[in-house]
Amino acid sequence: MVAALDMPPAAVSAALTTTNVRVTSSFRGARIVLYGAVLDPSQKPSDVVVIVRGPDAPVRMARKTRIAGIWVNSRPVVFEGAPGFYMAASTRPLDEIASFSTLRRLGAGVDHLRINAPMEQRTETRYGVRDVVVSGLGADYLDWRRAVVRLKEESGLYAADARGVSFVDKGLFKAEIDLPTGAPIGVYSADIFLFQDGQPVSSRTRGLTVEKAGVERALYLFAHRRPWSYGLASVAIALAAGWAASVAFRRN
Amino acid sequence: MDFYLPIAEVSVNAPLLIALGAAVGFISGLFGIGGGFLMTPVLVFLGIPPAVAVASEANHVAASSTSSVISYTRRKAVDFRMGGVLAAGGAVGSLLGVEVFRWLRLLGQADLVVSLSYLVFLGVIGALMLWESLGSILRRRRGDAPKPRKDRRPPWLYGLPFKMRFPRSRLYISVIPPILLGVFVGILSAIMGVGGGFVLVPAMVYILRMPAGVVVGTSLFQIIITTSLTSVLQAGRNQTVDVVLATLLLIGGVLGAQVGARASSRFRAEELRALLAIIVLAVGLRMGLGLFFTPSEPFVLMTGNG
Numbered sequence: 216m217v218a219a220l221d222m223p224p225a226a227v228s229a230a231l232t233t234t235n236v237r238v239t240s241s242f243r244g245a246r247i248v249l250y251g252a253v254l255d256p257s258q259k260p261s262d263v264v265v266i267v268r269g270p271d272a273p274v275r276m277a278r279k280t281r282i283a284g285i286w287v288n289s290r291p292v293v294f295e296g297a298p299g300f301y302m303a304a305s306t307r308p309l310d311e312i313a314s315f316s317t318l319r320r321l322g323a324g325v326d327h328l329r330i331n332a333p334m335e336q337r338t339e340t341r342y343g344v345r346d347v348v349v350s351g352l353g354a355d356y357l358d359w360r361r362a363v364v365r366l367k368e369e370s371g372l373y374a375a376d377a378r379g380v381s382f383v384d385k386g387l388f389k390a391e392i393d394l395p396t397g398a399p400i401g402v403y404s405a406d407i408f409l410f411q412d413g414q415p416v417s418s419r420t421r422g423l424t425v426e427k428a429g430v431e432r433a434l435y436l437f438a439h440r441r442p443w444s445y446g447l448a449s450v451a452i453a454l455a456a457g458w459a460a461s462v463a464f465r466r467n
Numbered sequence: 468m469d470f471y472l473p474i475a476e477v478s479v480n481a482p483l484l485i486a487l488g489a490a491v492g493f494i495s496g497l498f499g500i501g502g503g504f505l506m507t508p509v510l511v512f513l514g515i516p517p518a519v520a521v522a523s524e525a526n527h528v529a530a531s532s533t534s535s536v537i538s539y540t541r542r543k544a545v546d547f548r549m550g551g552v553l554a555a556g557g558a559v560g561s562l563l564g565v566e567v568f569r570w571l572r573l574l575g576q577a578d579l580v581v582s583l584s585y586l587v588f589l590g591v592i593g594a595l596m597l598w599e600s601l602g603s604i605l606r607r608r609r610g611d612a613p614k615p616r617k618d619r620r621p622p623w624l625y626g627l628p629f630k631m632r633f634p635r636s637r638l639y640i641s642v643i644p645p646i647l648l649g650v651f652v653g654i655l656s657a658i659m660g661v662g663g664g665f666v667l668v669p670a671m672v673y674i675l676r677m678p679a680g681v682v683v684g685t686s687l688f689q690i691i692i693t694t695s696l697t698s699v700l701q702a703g704r705n706q707t708v709d710v711v712l713a714t715l716l717l718i719g720g721v722l723g724a725q726v727g728a729r730a731s732s733r734f735r736a737e738e739l740r741a742l743l744a745i746i747v748l749a750v751g752l753r754m755g756l757g758l759f760f761t762p763s764e765p766f767v768l769m770t771g772n773g
Contacts, residue, residue, distance in 0.1 A: 242478065
């Protein structure tokens, strides 16, 4: 007991191999490696969980329903709180590492993302309890929420890897972050949690920036800052190219 | 060789896009259509966001139409006055169409209206053109005399006010039908992301009764004006024109259009129309029939916030 008091508490530290991803014309996604160390003199069994979140991007989604033999979209529903990129990697399946409520509190794992549709919610008085939040999507709400995660997973923007964090040496661990081509531009954060006995005992946060660079950046800024000049310039290119081709072919 | 597109924010294969641009440019020059109705679905299929595909495709259509319209001008096959009147209507139509499209996107029904428009317009026009052109090909093969053009001067076309002379088309008609036609094509092009040549060409032949020789060139001329306008409007209001995507497409497009415009004089008009009819019909059915099949994924993500 005295010895335990003398020992420094368990801690985790980590670093990313790249903190700035530059999106240029040759960009085809990026793989970033995260290295970290568990500093724990007590040698207790530890688990590491890495959560990478991209900038929040509201999701607009519709469900197809059949009306008169034709499949049509329902009214679109806007989900908020969905990150544009999300990755959860851990040494073991998350539900073996910590309890449901702990995971929910940390937002760890795709099932614990705080995705909701505020526009569909209203508060009612039910059974004498005031201000109960009721979703207008009713019993289908879980289907919708699962579909958000499923569609994002299909495009490589959400990932959960229960074996994504591996110990390469005593106390030294490694995780890989795969950014797809469609990864949103913005500031990402990587949270690294050290779990012991089902509780997070230490954590670190590392930042990551994904930004357009070079010609891509110049064109993107031109298109957004001077949209009308950009439009005129692109039409001028089109008309000039058409004319040039016609002249070139006439000479031949 | 892959390229990351700055506005579409996806990576595409550059040689593939240049080849696609050339193929569609060839068809454009051959038939006097913009080719947007072929290219827009292909771009969406390749994973480019529909809003960017529609806007950038307008730029590509403007380029390949310019390329081929110059060759038609040398052959004096463009009625600039008629093209201008059509384009005036087209400008009004595309302004209206952009608003209609925004409203449909808010309701989440843009996909449905686009698919239905493809099915209905391409299906009907393709079927009518195929019927008519096969009829004239068969008559020629059997050696029958060409069917006399009945009702050479439809009274409703000549009874309307605001008459104008169109010397190149040898017409003296009211400007109301061409303007209305332009408005209709303008709305359609904003919603479907097309130039509207597949509507204009048959409408000029069967409704306005323009001589076949000037129809294609005039249609292309009006397409240049409306697609240029659409392109500037889309860039200015929605920032959805991807200049890298448009440039990749138009490199192939302008060359393909030249070859196509030359090749067009080697075919008979009705054979060309039959071929175009088959392409139009196939695209319409491909786009529209998806509405009737049970989707494998019942949920769809919608791009953009408006």
